[in-house]
Amino acid sequence: MRNECILVVDDSPDIRFTMSEVLKTKGFSVESASDGQEAIEMLENRFFDIVLTDLSMPRKTGMDVLRYVTENSPETICIIITGFGTIQGAVEALKIGAYDYLCKPIKPDEVTILIDKALEVRDLKRENRSLKKELKSRYGFDNIIGTSKPMQEVFRLVEKVADTDSTVLITGESGTGKELIAHSIHYASDRKDGPFIPVNCAAIPEELLESELFGHEKGAFTHAIKTRIGRFELANKGTIFLDEIGEMSPSLQVKLLRVLQERKFERVGGVKTISVDIRVVAATNQDLETAVKEGRFREDLYYRLNVIPIHVPPLRERRSDIPLLAKYFLEKYCKGKRKGVQGISDEAMEILVRYDWPGNVRELENIIERMVILANGDIITKEDLPLQIVEKAGCSPGFLAVSGEAMEFPDEGLSLSQAVSELEKTLILKALERTGGVKNRAAKLLKMNRTTLIEKMKKLGLMPKSKKAA
Ligand SMILES: Nc1ncnc2c1ncn2[C@@H]1O[C@H](COP(=O)(O)OP(=O)(O)OP(=O)(O)O)[C@@H](O)[C@H]1O
Ligand SMILES: [Mg+2]
Structure with a gap:
């Protein structure tokens, strides 16, 4: 028994009967309708995986059924049954969205093979869609957590630059999420259906990096037994992510500069110039400005890369x-x-x-x-x-339970003494909460003596001044 449901639509009782019998023996559950109107009413009430429909029928035609399906049930596969005289109609139907057509007289094998193929294609499409969705949710903004102001600013920048082709330089300490940000730039851009090709410039030995990036021709060097496509070519129509760019050797920096300027290069040992349509996102945990000053990184390359800088702050x-x-x-x-x-x-x-x-x-x-x-x-x-x-x-000295970093500093400024009082109040109340209101212990937690705490509480309006301290 299979899960799929098939609707057979034909005004000929013979065809309805034979088709239903054939499909039922293959394990499908089958229903039938004697014209387009009846079919549409059935489609309104339940989902069919496949509709097999004749074209010319009284009341509503097979074309009407097909139009209803494409508009209201796009997951349903529509197969047209056509007589010798209506081939032209079948061709029209294919244009509107029918999956295929079968000519009368129909051979049972033909129907079942066509249906199996149609279901296989549909399942592949579904799988592909769910994979894409999974990728999107892995790299879409949904999976980058961050409500802090600096991260919101990063997300705002990512959204703004995604749809441009500008080169992006992501900086930040190790483990801050630079690669995740690079992915999300790609998946938020028009290039999302193209490849995302990462290259970790620090992980590949210098002598291999050039051929890794640009590819090589057969015989270019001792071990080049076959022509090899490099990452820049693989990234065509997509994004190349140059990770740890600060580790690149000076000679490769020159070659990279040319690709950034012209989007053109030659494979190692090759003479043909290859053009690519790529977006470049680079990342580094180094301070490239210092590297430039110290002569470790080319200044011109730095400016080419640093078109849109995105800094991911440390946690x-x-x-x-x-x-x-x-x-x-x-x-x-x-x-x-x-x-x-x-x-x-x-x-x-x-x-x-x-x-x-x-x-x-x-x-x-x-x-x-x-x-x-x-x-x-x-x-x-x-x-x-x-x-x-x-x-x-x-032992982080001076840390406050209410982190100073998390506090918003209002644009119009604030009264420091008032803010400090508010903070004192919050911390005293928290200490009292922790000790169940026992001031002795709260004072200990706050590293002050009990009388000072009571004085403070009075001053801050946390207890009526007239009342004797408990
Ligand atoms: N904001 C975030 N939300 C969810 N996961 C995150 C976030 N930032 C980083 N991660 C996760 O932390 C790990 C490290 O992130 P990632 O590899 O992007 O960092 P990186 O900056 O590229 O580090 P490195 O410089 O060491 O290469 C990954 O598993 C990533 O999924
Ligand atoms: Mg990384």
């Missing part, structure tokens, strides 16, 4: 993104593992927010993955965190 400069990222990775790693971790305790989260993350988002992702595997209960607590993170987070 410690956007701490407000940490809880969201942590939850995102927690979900990601719990999904595949059928583990019962539900969340992260407030205390553990506070430590994650406080820690400086020298390895940025990648380090956070790795730590969360490890904790999902190792956690003892269904909540990740301080005890589950790696000791070095707890220790380092604890």
Whole structure:
């Protein structure tokens, strides 16, 4: 038994009967209609995978059925049954969107082969669509987490530049998400159906990088036994992502400059000039301006690359993104593992927010993955965190639970003393909350003595001045 449903539409009872019998023996569930009107009414009520329809019929014709299907049920495959005299009509039907046609008299084998093929094509299309969707969701903005101001600014820039062909230079420390940003530029651009070709300039030995980028002709050097297409050619109509561009040797920098200027190059050992239509996105965790000053990076190349600079800030400069990222990775790693971790305790989260993350988002992702595997209960607590993170987070001097970095500084400025008072109030209330209102212990947490705390609370309006302190 198969899942697909087929609707046979023909005004001839004989054809309806034979077709239905043939298809039923192949395991399809089959229904039939004796004219176009009846078929459309049936299509209004339920989904058919395939409609096999005659063309000339009373009331509504096969063309009407086909038009209804293309407009209202584009997933349904429409196959036309045509008599000798209506071939022209079948050709018209193909133009409107019929999958194929069958000529009367119909041979049972022909019908089943055609239907099998049509379903196979449809399944492939579906699979392709879902793969594309998956790619889009992997690299679309949906999967780049960041509500902090600096990340919102990055997203705004990405959206703005995606649809241009301008060269983009993404800078930022290791693990900040440069490659993710490069992907999203490609997938938000008109080139999204073209290739995205990454090249890690630091990972490929210098002597191989040239042929990797530009390709080589057979016999160009000792081991060049075949002609090889380089990454620039592979990226035609798409985007080439030159990662770790700061590591490129001076001689290759010259060659790269020419491609950026002219979009033209020759394969190693070749004489033919090859033109490509590419968008270049480069990334580096180095300070290229300093590299230019020190003579390690060509100035002209730097300016060619730095048309649109996008700087991805380190995680410690956007701490407000940490809880969201942590939850995102927690979900990601719990999904595949059928583990019962539900969340992260407030205390553990506070430590994650406080820690400086020298390895940025990648380090956070790795730590969360490890904790999902190792956690003892269904909540990740301080005890589950790696000791070095707890220790380092604890000794960040001057850190405030209400991170100063996360605070918005109003355009019109603010009264510092008032802001400090507000912060004092918040922290005192938090300390009291933590100690269940016991001022002695709250004072200890705030590293002050009890009387000073009470004085402060009075001053800040946190307790009636007339009342005796508890
Ligand atoms: N904003 C973000 N939202 C979700 N995941 C992120 C984000 N930023 C980074 N990641 C994840 O962190 C990891 C590191 O990101 P990526 O490889 O893009 O960093 P990078 O800046 O290219 O690092 P490197 O300089 O070391 O190559 C990846 O697994 C990526 O998916
Ligand atoms: Mg990278």
